[in-house]
Amino acid sequence: MKIFEYITRYCKKRKKQFMAFGIFSFWVWGCSVLSPYVLGKYIDKLVEIEVINTILMFTCTLFMINFSKNIIGYLSDLISTKLINEIAFNIKFDIFKRLKRVPLNYFKDKDSVYLSERINKDSDEIVTFYFRNLFKLMLEFFTIIIGFLYLYFLNHLISYMLIIIFPIYVAFYKIFKTPMYNAQLEFKENSSMYHSCANIQFAKIRYIKLNVLFEYVDKLIINAFSKAYHSLIKYFKISYIFTNLEMFFVEIINIFILFYGGVLVYKQEISIGSFVTINSYCAMIIEAIKYFIEYGASYQQTMVSFNRIIELENIDVETNGTNIIDNIKCIKGCNLCIKIAENQILNDINIIFNENQISLIKGKNGVGKTTLINVIAGLYIDEYKGLIYYDDLEIHNIDMYKFREKHISFVEQEPGFL
Numbered sequence: 146m147k148i149f150e151y152i153t154r155y156c157k158k159r160k161k162q163f164m165a166f167g168i169f170s171f172w173v174w175g176c177s178v179l180s181p182y183v184l185g186k187y188i189d190k191l192v193e194i195e196v197i198n199t200i201l202m203f204t205c206t207l208f209m210i211n212f213s214k215n216i217i218g219y220l221s222d223l224i225s226t227k228l229i230n231e232i233a234f235n236i237k238f239d240i241f242k243r244l245k246r247v248p249l250n251y252f253k254d255k256d257s258v259y260l261s262e263r264i265n266k267d268s269d270e271i272v273t274f275y276f277r278n279l280f281k282l283m284l285e286f287f288t289i290i291i292g293f294l295y296l297y298f299l300n301h302l303i304s305y306m307l308i309i310i311f312p313i314y315v316a317f318y319k320i321f322k323t324p325m326y327n328a329q330l331e332f333k334e335n336s337s338m339y340h341s342c343a344n345i346q347f348a349k350i351r352y353i354k355l356n357v358l359f360e361y362v363d364k365l366i367i368n369a370f371s372k373a374y375h376s377l378i379k380y381f382k383i384s385y386i387f388t389n390l391e392m393f394f395v396e397i398i399n400i401f402i403l404f405y406g407g408v409l410v411y412k413q414e415i416s417i418g419s420f421v422t423i424n425s426y427c428a429m430i431i432e433a434i435k436y437f438i439e440y441g442a443s444y445q446q447t448m449v450s451f452n453r454i455i456e457l458e459n460i461d462v463e464t465n466g467t468n469i470i471d472n473i474k475c476i477k478g479c480n481l482c483i484k485i486a487e488n489q490i491l492n493d494i495n496i497i498f499n500e501n502q503i504s505l506i507k508g509k510n511g512v513g514k515t516t517l518i519n520v521i522a523g524l525y526i527d528e529y530k531g532l533i534y535y536d537d538l539e540i541h542n543i544d545m546y547k548f549r550e551k552h553i554s555f556v557e558q559e560p561g562f563l
Contacts, residue, residue: 169221185422259341
């Protein structure tokens with residue numbers, strides 16, 4: 146599974162926490178599975194009880210099982226919460242690092258709020274999905290096996306009845322799989338765009354006030370909300386139909402088990418304690434089957450977030466050479482041309498900057514002065530045509546990150562945040 150393989154890479158750095166989480170998860174599951182059996186035996190003993198010690202023994206056993214379940218459950222949840230937040234941050238941080246090294250042109254039609262929200266939400270979702278399901282998949286499978294074996298030895302018909310549920314759930318899942326995925330993807334995209342649009346009114350407040358664009362921005366926000374709202378309702382309808390059809394069949398199964406189990410007790414074919422245990426294990430099996438089907442649906446939804454994360458990770462980073470230079474005497478640009486957003490900014494520019502010389506680039510607003518400097522500094526290293534030399538080295542062969550860090554300074558019109 147792609148999601149599990151992806152997150153496991155980050156778990157390798159936290160082996161001790163990961164192992165503790167797994168052990169605690171198994172412990173909590175074991176207590177949950179054992180409790181109904183002990184309770185059933187206790188109820189049977191109450192019928193034929195002879196000494197008070199029997200009551201004390203069973204109640205103490207149940208107390209210890211549930212007490213340890215709660216304590217270990219707390220530790221398990223605490224570890225998983227730490228792991229979820231740490232690993233989600235690592236994923237976000239890796240993506241942020243990568244995006245800082247992709248070509249500038251990638252950002253020309255991207256909104257910063259949209260990108261930030263998308264990265265944060267998608268990372269949180271895939272990591273949460275991973276830790277909620279990693280061990281639960283195995284444990285719920287064991288629950289079904291143990292529950293079926295117990296029910297089979299008590300009464301074949303009940304176990305056969307429960308087997309019928311699985312193909313019905315699978316059929317439902319196959320019918321709703323694609324519509325739910327598409328609806329979830331549409332909602333996530335529209336929701337991100339709405340938050341991005343809402344941010345414009347604050348990020349561009351000076352421009353909006355200056356040009357009196359209040360109504361225009363209001364329309365943008367209303368339209369963005371409308372799309373997000375309608376995609377949410379669409380997803381809600383599909384999800385609601387799927388969930389309620391599922392619940393309908395579960396209720397039918399529960400009613401049958403209550404009726405048939407009651408008949409068996411009446412005929413004295415099973416004890417009251419066994420009837421209580423049957424009900425408990427039937428409920429656990431049904432929940433486990435529901436989990437597997439819902440897992441399929443939630444996996445499809447999480448794949449939306451996963452695919453969006455991988456899409457960002459697969460963006461090609463810009464070229465950065467390996468040669469480190471400390472001193473230069475000349476920077477030369479030959480036949481430089483560049484288009485930004487289909488606009489030809491520079492066209493066949495030739496320029497030389499020599500050591501110990503102050504150079505002035507002048508011109509009207511928008512003619513390409515800043516773009517020329519950015520090209521020379523390597524900010525558009527894969528997006529221009531022509532050649533740039535730092536002494537005898539072509540710019541693509543130079544580690545421009547190191548060079549800009551140590552040897553180039555920019556004084557901007559508007560100061561940055563550092």
